[in-house]
Amino acid sequence: MPKPYPQEFREDVVRVARNRGPGVTVEQVAADFGVHAMTLWKWMRRADIDDGVKPGTTSQESVELREARRRIKLLEQENEVLRRAAAYLSQANLPKRIYPLVKEPAAGGVPVTVTCRVLKLPRQPYYRWLDAPVTGAEFEEAYRANALFVAHRDDPEFGYRFLADEVRSTGAVIADRTAWRICRDNRWWSVFGKKRGRAKKAGPPVHADLVNRTFTATGPNRLWLTDITEHATGEGKLYLCAVKDVFSNRIVGYCIDAQMKSRLAVTALDNAVARRQDVAGCIVHSDRGSQFRSRKFVQALGRHRMAGSIGRVGAAGDNAAMESFFSLLQKNVLNRRTWATREELRIAIVTWIERTYHRRRRQIGLGRLTPVEYETVMTTPALQAA
Numbered sequence: 001m002p003k004p005y006p007q008e009f010r011e012d013v014v015r016v017a018r019n020r021g022p023g024v025t026v027e028q029v030a031a032d033f034g035v036h037a038m039t040l041w042k043w044m045r046r047a048d049i050d051d052g053v054k055p056g057t058t059s060q061e062s063v064e065l066r067e068a069r070r071r072i073k074l075l076e077q078e079n080e081v082l083r084r085a086a087a088y089l090s091q092a093n094l095p096k097r098i099y100p101l102v103k104e105p106a107a108g109g110v111p112v113t114v115t116c117r118v119l120k121l122p123r124q125p126y127y128r129w130l131d132a133p134v135t136g137a138e139f140e141e142a143y144r145a146n147a148l149f150v151a152h153r154d155d156p157e158f159g160y161r162f163l164a165d166e167v168r169s170t171g172a173v174i175a176d177r178t179a180w181r182i183c184r185d186n187r188w189w190s191v192f193g194k195k196r197g198r199a200k201k202a203g204p205p206v207h208a209d210l211v212n213r214t215f216t217a218t219g220p221n222r223l224w225l226t227d228i229t230e231h232a233t234g235e236g237k238l239y240l241c242a243v244k245d246v247f248s249n250r251i252v253g254y255c256i257d258a259q260m261k262s263r264l265a266v267t268a269l270d271n272a273v274a275r276r277q278d279v280a281g282c283i284v285h286s287d288r289g290s291q292f293r294s295r296k297f298v299q300a301l302g303r304h305r306m307a308g309s310i311g312r313v314g315a316a317g318d319n320a321a322m323e324s325f326f327s328l329l330q331k332n333v334l335n336r337r338t339w340a341t342r343e344e345l346r347i348a349i350v351t352w353i354e355r356t357y358h359r360r361r362r363q364i365g366l367g368r369l370t371p372v373e374y375e376t377v378m379t380t381p382a383l384q385a386a
Helices: 007-018 026-033 037-050 059-089 099-107 112-119 123-131 136-154 160-169 176-186 262-276 295-303 316-334 342-357 371-378 381-385
Strands: 223-233 236-245 250-257 283-286 307-310
Touching (some): 007 026, 007 250, 007 342, 026 342, 037 059, 059 099, 099 112, 099 123, 112 123, 136 160, 136 176, 160 176, 223 262, 223 316, 223 342, 236 342, 250 262, 250 371, 262 295
Parallel strands (some): 283 307
Antiparallel strands (some): 223 236, 236 250
16 A cells, blocks of 8 residues: 655645646656656646636535545434433433433444434543442442532542541541542632632653764664744745654655744644654654643654654754755755745755755765665665665
């Protein structure tokens, strides 16, 4: 099965093909970007339909149709859950337990996920309830919570320590820490206490430096570098996040956007993984920019089973190999002239990366081969066996 191309890459290739110079054929553009000519023609036809130039069902309409069918099925399942829930709760002789409302539709084919979402219930506690509907610990916790609530209702100025003393005076056994936890979960605070708001969560932990300025790799998808650069245009700044494979110096993924948010780094990483696929265990090294320390980026690393690595604060040499690529980009594209629009700068960037840097610019460190040639030569079965 052929590797899927990221959507952003497809759009960039179509932009370049549409804005090609006189005498440049679509086949030449396809060769510059490493795709088949028929594939590029297909992408261009799809883009014409999406732009309304040609008649047909657009990609958005196809997505909306599939989403509508999925949503109709989901609504039917949710309606079934609500119907059964109404019938269940209308019977006065039955206990008002919620988890049986999940178990009964599940026996009828309604997924547990759908029922729990409609009733706003977490799934894991439901599965634990199936194994033990009511545990002794839950009974004990309910008795303690009820005693604390009664004490708090009678004396709302008491803190959790005084509430625990009141509960112990009735003969129950409860530790101060347990009383604090129950009061915290139920927000039973003293009326004289300080105002308590939602605490701001700490950011994700900073990764260790797994590279230590050793920018070498014994094979592809072992060590990737990533960073973000920006350049001004007549419409405002344009940001580029690129991912570089140290083995061949190839830019395996990138994302270009008008805003420098965590989405920029996550999309660049996802595009790189989509094009390389076998990336489990790969180290992704970056500087300490907030985009690379964001929760979304750390989650993306975990989703792809990759290891994060971050250099020191203010130490540009810790990511020098990536800075060298941006220096080339600065000299060969960004600083060549003034860019009026983000669109024309974007086309210039992707054209230079895919056509010049990957396939025409030979590098001394690669034995005077281009990144594409180096990967082709060094990943042959014969050399892998050697």
